[in-house]
Amino acid sequence: MSATTTDPPADRAEPxxxxxxxxxxxxxxxxxxxxxxxxxxxxxxxxIREGEFFSLLGPSGCGKxxxxxxxxxxxxxxxxxxxxxxxxVRGIPAHKRPVNTVFQSYxxxxxxxxRDNVAFGLRMxxxxxxxxGRRVERALELVQIGALAGRKPxxxxxxxxxxxxxxxxxxxxxxxLLLDEPLGALDLKLRKELQVELLSLQRRLGITFxxxxxxxxxxxxxxxxxxxxRAGTIEQLGEVHQLYERPRNRFVGQFLGSVNLLxxxxxxxxxxxxxxxxxxxxxxxxxxxGDPGATGKLTLxxxxxxxxxxxxxxxxxxxxxxxxxxVIYTGNASHYHLRCGQQRLTAEAxxxxxxxxxxxxxxxxxxxxxxxxxxxxxx
Amino acid sequence: MAPAQRTIEVRFGEQLTRGGQIARSAFTSGPAxxxxxxxxxxxxxxxxVTSVLSRGPYGEIAPVLTTDNYKRxxxxxxxxxxxxxxxxxxxxxxxxxxxxxxxxxAGFPLAFFxxxxxxxxxxxxxxxxxxxxxxxxxxxxxxWQLLLGPDGWLAxxxxxxxxxxxxxxxxxxxxxxxxxxxxxxxxxxxxxxxxSVEKIDWAIAExxxxxxxxxxxxxxxxxxxxxxxxxVAGMILVFIPATGQxxxxxxxxxxxxxxxxxxxxxxxxxxxxxxxxxxxxxVGMVVVxxxxxxxxxxxxxSGQPAGEGML
Numbered sequence: 160m161s162a163t164t165t166d167p168p169a170d171r172a173e174p175x176x177x178x179x180x181x182x183x184x185x186x187x188x189x190x191x192x193x194x195x196x197x198x199x200x201x202x203x204x205x206x207i208r209e210g211e212f213f214s215l216l217g218p219s220g221c222g223k224x225x226x227x228x229x230x231x232x233x234x235x236x237x238x239x240x241x242x243x244x245x246x247x248v249r250g251i252p253a254h255k256r257p258v259n260t261v262f263q264s265y266x267x268x269x270x271x272x273x274r275d276n277v278a279f280g281l282r283m284x285x286x287x288x289x290x291x292g293r294r295v296e297r298a299l300e301l302v303q304i305g306a307l308a309g310r311k312p313x314x315x316x317x318x319x320x321x322x323x324x325x326x327x328x329x330x331x332x333x334x335x336l337l338l339d340e341p342l343g344a345l346d347l348k349l350r351k352e353l354q355v356e357l358l359s360l361q362r363r364l365g366i367t368f369x370x371x372x373x374x375x376x377x378x379x380x381x382x383x384x385x386x387x388x389r390a391g392t393i394e395q396l397g398e399v400h401q402l403y404e405r406p407r408n409r410f411v412g413q414f415l416g417s418v419n420l421l422x423x424x425x426x427x428x429x430x431x432x433x434x435x436x437x438x439x440x441x442x443x444x445x446x447x448x449g450d451p452g453a454t455g456k457l458t459l460x461x462x463x464x465x466x467x468x469x470x471x472x473x474x475x476x477x478x479x480x481x482x483x484x485x486v487i488y489t490g491n492a493s494h495y496h497l498r499c500g501q502q503r504l505t506a507e508a509x510x511x512x513x514x515x516x517x518x519x520x521x522x523x524x525x526x527x528x529x530x531x532x533x534x535x536x537x538x
Numbered sequence: 539m540a541p542a543q544r545t546i547e548v549r550f551g552e553q554l555t556r557g558g559q560i561a562r563s564a565f566t567s568g569p570a571x572x573x574x575x576x577x578x579x580x581x582x583x584x585x586x587v588t589s590v591l592s593r594g595p596y597g598e599i600a601p602v603l604t605t606d607n608y609k610r611x612x613x614x615x616x617x618x619x620x621x622x623x624x625x626x627x628x629x630x631x632x633x634x635x636x637x638x639x640x641x642x643x644a645g646f647p648l649a650f651f652x653x654x655x656x657x658x659x660x661x662x663x664x665x666x667x668x669x670x671x672x673x674x675x676x677x678x679x680x681x682w683q684l685l686l687g688p689d690g691w692l693a694x695x696x697x698x699x700x701x702x703x704x705x706x707x708x709x710x711x712x713x714x715x716x717x718x719x720x721x722x723x724x725x726x727x728x729x730x731x732x733x734s735v736e737k738i739d740w741a742i743a744e745x746x747x748x749x750x751x752x753x754x755x756x757x758x759x760x761x762x763x764x765x766x767x768x769x770v771a772g773m774i775l776v777f778i779p780a781t782g783q784x785x786x787x788x789x790x791x792x793x794x795x796x797x798x799x800x801x802x803x804x805x806x807x808x809x810x811x812x813x814x815x816x817x818x819x820x821v822g823m824v825v826v827x828x829x830x831x832x833x834x835x836x837x838x839x840s841g842q843p844a845g846e847g848m849l
Contacts, residue, residue, distance in 0.1 A: 252747070252752075259748055264741050266739065267745075269764075270763040270766075280749035284750050
C-alpha cells in the first residue's frame with residue numbers, strides 16, 4: 160500500500176485532514192476467513208487510526224462485512240491478528256470488546272421501547288441510575304429522537320430506526336464504532352442527509368468510525384481513508400482523493416466513479432514520463448513514483464471530466480479528433496460519448512464551457528488528454 | 539367555468555334487501571354458528587344445569603336444585619370438612635405444570651436442534667417428532683411399562699450406572715409418570731416453539747452480544763422474547779390437556795392417586811353421580827381458563843405478544 164499513500168497527486172487539493180500521527184485504533188494483520196465454498200478474507204492487513212472515519216468499500220461478497228464482523232467479535236478468523244487499541248482481541252468475546260456495531264438491518268429489540276433499546280448496553284454493563292437515564296437521554300438528543308423515546312421499533316420509519324440503532328451504539332461510548340451499510344435501506348434523499356449528519360457526529364464525538372459500504376459516493380463523501388476491497392483482498396487503501404485521482408488498477412478506477420481505459424504498447428519511458436502507442440496515436444503520460452514498470456503492454460486511465468474538448472482542431476500533444484455519438488444531459492454538465500477511430504471515450508464537460516456549446520451528435524470535436532491526467536494502471 | 543359538483547357513489551357489491559342480507563349471513567356464518575351451538579354451547583349449558591341438580595336414589599339426575607355438589611367439591615361434605623377434591627384439583631394442576639416444565643426443558647434444546655439441521659434432515663426430524671401421534675396413547679404407555687419394568691433394558695441400564703438398585707424397576711413412580719407425560723405432550727410444545735425458533739432474527743442476538751450481553755443474557759433478552767409467542771402457545775397446548783390426563787399417572791404411577799380426570803370419570807361411571815361429575819368438570823375448567831386469563835393479562839401488561847389469539 161505504500162505506493163499509494165506516499166505521494167500526494169500534483170493536480171488536486173490537500174487531503175481533507177491528516178491523522179498520520181494519531182495512535183492506532185485497530186490493527187489487522189494477515190486476517191483470513193474461509194467459508195465452506197469460498198475465502199471471504201485472504202490475509203488482509205489494515206491499520207485504522209484513532210478518530211478516523213475509515214470506509215471499507217467494495218461490491219457485495221468482497222469480504223468487507225466479514226472483516227467488520229471479525230473486528231466486532233461476531234465472527235472468528237481462521238488466521239491473523241486483530242488488535243483494538245493495541246490489545247490483541249483474539250479470544251475476547253463480542254460482549255467484552257470496546258466496540259459497538261450499527262447493523263445493516265438495525266436489529267433493534269422489537270419488544271423494547273426506543274428508550275429501552277438505547278439503555279440496553281448500559282443495563283448490561285450495570286451502569287446505575289440516574290447516570291444511565293442521563294446518558295440515554297443525551298444519546299437520544301444527539302440523534303434527535305428524544306420525542307420518540309416511548310415508541311416501539313415497529314412504529315418507526317426506516318430513518319428513525321437508523322437513528323435509534325446509532326444512539327444504541329453510541330451511548331456506550333465505544334472506542335470504535337462499526338457501521339455495516341447503515342444507510343443501505345434508506346432512500347437517496349434521506350441517505351444524503353444522514354451522510355452529512357453522520358460525518359458531523361463523528362467529527363464532534365471524535366470516535367473512530369469503521370464504515371462498510373458498497374456505495375462509492377457514500378465512501379467519498381464521508382471518509383478520511385478508504386480501503387477498496389475485492390474477493391477478500393484490499394485492492395487499494397488511501398485517502399479518498401488519492402483513490403479517485405490515482406487508482407492503482409482498472410477495478411479501483413471503475414468502482415470509484417467511471418474511467419476511460421486506453422490500452423497500448425510502451426514506446427519509450429523515463430522515470431518522469433512514458434510514451435504509449437495507443438489506438439488514438441502516441442500518448443505522452445506523466446509517471447509518478449510508485450507507478451508500475453513501463454514496458455510492454457500497458458493501460459492508461461483518464462476520468463471523463465479530465466478529457467478536454469477543444470473548440471479548434473489545432474495540432475498539439477495528446478490531441479486527436481473524435482466523432483460525437485451521443486450527448487447525455489445531466490443538468491449542469493453533459494456526458495459526451497465519443498468515437499475516436501477504434502477507441503471509445505466518454506467526456507464530461509460543464510454545459511457553460513464554450514467548447515461544447517451547441518455540440519451535437521454527429522459532429523466532430525477535438526479532444527485532448529492532458530499528460531498529467533493520464534493514470535498508469537497496473538493491469 | 540366552475541367545475542360542476544358531482545357526487546361519486548362508491549358501493550361495494552350489490553345492494554341487498556334486509557331479507558337477502560339475513561339469508562346471506564345464514565349461508566356464510568350459519569354452519570359455524572350451528573356447529574359451535576350444537577357441539578359446544580349446548581353441552582356446556584347441559585353440564586352447567588346438571589351441576590346444580592341432585593342425584594336421585596338410583597343414580598339418576600333428579601330435578602331438585604342444590605348447591606351441595608359445589609359444597610362437597612370445596613370439602614364441605616356430609617362427613618364434615620375433607621379437602622379431598624381441592625387436593626385432587628391441585629394435584630392435577632401440579633402434574634400439568636410439572637409436565638409443562640419438563641416439556642419446556644426438553645422442548646427448547648430439541649426445537650433449536652431441529653432448526654439448526656439442514657433442510658432435508660429438518661423434515662425427517664419433524665416427522666419423527668410427530669410419529670408418536672400415530673400410536674395409540676394406551677399402547678405407548680404400556681410400552682413404557684415394559685421398558686421401565688425390572689426386566690426392561692432401561693431399568694437394567696439405570697442399575698448398571700448405579701442410578702437405582704439392581705433389579706428394582708423404574709416404574710411405578712414419579713419418574714415414570716413424567717416420562718410418560720413428556721412422551722405424550724412434547725410434540726404439542728415442540729411444534730409451535732419450533733415455528734418461532736425458525737423465525738428468530740439472529741442479528742438481534744448479535745446486537746445484544748455486541749452491546750455487552752453474555753450468553754445467558756443474550757438468550758434472556760434477545761432470543762426468549764422472540765420465541766415467546768410459540769413458547770406460550772406450546773405451554774398452553776400442553777397444560778390444558780395435561781390437567782385432564784389420568785391414564786398415564788394411573789398406568790405409570792401405580793394407580794394410587796386420583797386425578798381430576800378419573801374423579802370425573804368415576805362420578806359419571808361407577809358412582810353414577812352425574813351432577814357431582816358435572817360440578818368437578820366445570821370447576822376444573824374454570825380454574826384452568828382463569829389461570830390462562832391471568833397469564834394473558836400479565837403478559838399483555840409486560841408488553842409481550844405472548845399467546846395472543848389463544849383465548
